[in-house]
Amino acid sequence: MPQVAAKLGATVTIWHQSGKGGQQTVQQAYAAAGQPQHKVTEFIDDMAAAYAWADVVVCRSGALTVSEIAAAGLPALFVPFQHKDRQQYWNALPLEKAGAAKILEQPEFTVEAVASTLASWDRETLLDMAERARGASIPDATERVAEEVSAVALAR
Structure with a gap:
């Protein structure tokens, strides 16, 4: 960087x-x-303060990080940790498909690729990506999971 x-x-x-x-x-x-x-x-x-400070985030794409970025409504440039099962890639893919993020795999993570990507994102693009990130978030995910677990437990 x-x-x-x-x-x-x-x-x-x-x-x-x-x-x-x-x-x-x-x-x-x-x-x-x-x-x-x-x-x-x-x-x-204080991640909340950091997200409030940021216009865009360049980071790995662990599940919690991806969900936080979506909930915060931030555009992102994700660099998935290289692992045989590609978990971090799959975590980031829904935000990329939603137009809220770009994925750069580790071999593609070069100075030129990062700089040209960030330079191409003007204010209007970032605002659109932020809106798409917020739209991709699931703010009540915890409640949904708890309800599903309860339903399964009660069905037994």
Whole structure:
């Protein structure tokens, strides 16, 4: 992402979650790319605040992350973790099909691909994607699952 920031320049502001022990290395990478102004934290403690801050999210596509992004109504660029069963790809696919996200598989996740994708998303596109993300969310999913479990349990 530091090289993506350098390529896009002042058009982006990044909040980069580095993971445990990665903050200094990632900050140095941003500085080396001439982009020291971006925020780097090991972890993001308040995801609601981070989602409220963001215009777009670039991230892996675990099930909870995908559902949070849809509920928050955010456009996303998903990079599924490469695994033989492709779980993260399948998690992200409904949002991509809804027009709320784009999936870049790990081999496609290059500076050029990320920068050109983000640069092509103007304000109107991002707003449309955000609306599509909200439309794809299932806000009452917990209640639906609980009702289904109760119905199955009562049927026995």
